Amino acid sequence: MPETKSEKKRLIVEDLDENKEYLNDKLGIGVSFDVGVHEFTVGRTRILLYYINGFASDNIITQVLRDLNDLRERELPADVFEHLYHRYIPYFQMAKVATANEFIDKLLVGQVGLVIEGSHNAIIMDAKVLPTRSPEEPDTERIVRGAHDGFTETLVLNTVLTRRRIRDERLRFEIMQIGERTKTDVAIAYIKGVANTELIDKLKHRLQNIQIDGIPMAEKTVEEFIIGKTFNPFPLVRYTERPDVAAVHLLEGHVLIYVDTSPSVMITPATYFHHVQHAEEYRQTPVVGAYLRWVRFFGIFASVFLLPVWLLLAMHPSLIPEPLHFIGIKDKGSIPLLAQFLMAEVGLDLMRMAAIHTPSPLSIAMGLLAAILVGDVAIDVGLFAPEVILYLAVAAVGMFATPSYELSLANRLVRIFLILMVGFFSTAGLMIGLLVVLIGLAVTRSLDTPYLWPFIPFNFKAMKDILVRMAVPMKNRRPSIVRSPNSSRQ
Secondary structure (H helix, E strand, O other): OOOOHHHHOOEOOOOHHHHHHHHHHHHOEOOEOOEEEEEEEEOOEEEEEEEEOOOEOHHHHHHHHHHHHOOOHHHOOOOHHHHHHHHHOOOOOEEEEOEHHHHHHHHHOOOEEEEEOOOOOEEEEOOEOOOOOOOOOOHHHOOOOOOOOOOOOOHHHHHHHHHOOOOOOOEEEEEEEEOOOOOEEEEEEEEOOOOOHHHHHHHHHHHHOOOOOOOOOOHHHHHHHHHOOOOOOOOOOEEEOOHHHHHHHHHHOOEEEEEOOOOOEEEEOOOHHHHHOOHHHHHOOHHHHHHHHHHHHHHHHHHHHHHHHHHHHHHOHHHOOHHHHHHOOOOOOOOOHHHHHHHHHHHHHHHHHHHHHOOHHHHHHHHHHHHHHHHHHHHHOOOOOHHHHHHHHHHHHHHHOOOOHHHHHHHHHHHHHHHHHHHHHHHHHHHHHHHHHHHHHHHOEEOOEEOOOOOOOOOHHHHHHHHOOOOHHHOOEOOHHHOOOOOEOO
């Protein structure tokens, strides 16, 4: 049953027993084994200490209790609360709360609460120890040179990793809680004077208007509320687990969203071309970085267009130029090519999911089994043409070379769509399919930002910076797409 308005505003009262009865009932004291309360006396004043096992720091709580137990009655004035708060509790991260609802909310995020007899306020100490892992390099954004730390599932640690790289007093982290039951901490990060204030206000407004009982899926749920209902498969925000990438985008004028319990940070606004760049390109010389970027572009292009174009040429051999006659198909087999491609696409996804869910000691055996059955036996029995497996493998390599995992999945859906259009409508189907995809991307906007910028609308300087990895000293202006009030980086 949801809380009534009066319950949400219930005040801390002077009667300690009344506070104890209400808080014990709400927190499930005696039912939940991990929520505890310790009653003790300082002088003649009774005090309740509430905590959650595993969250509270044993060392800090022990020190506080030791110092309070050493107090003598004569050392305490009439106003015990103020004396304890300002003098005798040896801890610096403290706050006063006046309502039981706020007291419970603070307690459930790991803080420790003190309820003092005869006072209308309670004391909250931020003495929590969060379960966390060490910052490790993200699996999806590995680089050869450079920092190998990554975000974790702890919000405070993620903000520290960011501040370590941007030591500017204008860096802001505005925090709020989302979810009636989960009360998940969500922080908006930006650099004051660099980020666009309209975008900041829009994101804060949309976050504050999220009405849901919880967001256990963290950043993805938040994204769906921010972006709204859409059937567009392309990612409209960019995710990163690298603090250096997050810092770069903050300096460019982007606004980032950090969600507690998630190692992925959301970058807004984002265009299609934000998803095709990788940190490795900026850890090498500009020439090498440009080469790596072109190779990556080729892989992304092949992952989308190689299979539909080859299927079209296989269905119409007369379209194959004489110098390229070898790319034709020698033995189509007993199953139509379109069906072979669809079966191969589904099989590839099955192997990918099996590799994710297979325990590490068995993953090698699973890979060998899939390679032997799909790559060899399936061809021998006539299930697949050899060329289908070859070109699908090339497309898969291009898909895995895509820096953004979300973009690679969207590109796969586009590839399947184009294969179907070619299979049913031949050359006209390919042209129509490409036109539909291009128009769909052109009209897509991410938080009022054109998704294909700087290609549509065209911006020569920005497009050149995407095609050729420019040296950092030459990039003295922030991207115009973020509409920063301070566009100069010098």
